[in-house]
Amino acid sequence: MKTAKITVWSLIALGIFIGLNYVMQLPVLGLGQQQLVRTDLIAGMLFIIPLLLIWFHLRVGLAVLALVQSLYTMGYLNGLYRIIASSHVTTSVKLLVSGLLLGALLVNFYWFRLAWQIRRALTNERVARYLKYRK
Secondary structure (H helix, E strand, O other), rough: OHHHHHHHHHHHHHHHHHHHHHOOOOOOOOOOOOOHHHHHHHHHHHHHHHHHHHOOOOOHHHHHHHHHHHHHHHHHHHHHHHHOOOOOHHHHHHHHHHHHHHHHHHHHHHOOOOOOOHHHHHHHHHHHHHHHHHH
């Protein structure tokens, strides 16, 4: 059950990342152009591979996905800084994009909360299994 929940929230976070990637590349923001398709494919792979590891009950998948989420959290913070620091963007656009970035940060923080709960449950299960055979 928790695996399904973390999968759903991981896919939501991936969708938000891809959406914000396109928003940050809009000409009205003037922050520069990147190769969006390549970035989206890499982002998808960085999410899908750890999710498969999680579904195969390999704990390393959760750690790798947490690393990916933390990198994207840093990217959101960088985007927030770039939007606030840009002088040529109107205040309404700054507020809109900043709100989207803050929403993405909230989704990531909720994801980390779920990951912590799953990690704690897996650890408790592993300790109980160890203690059962220890007696």
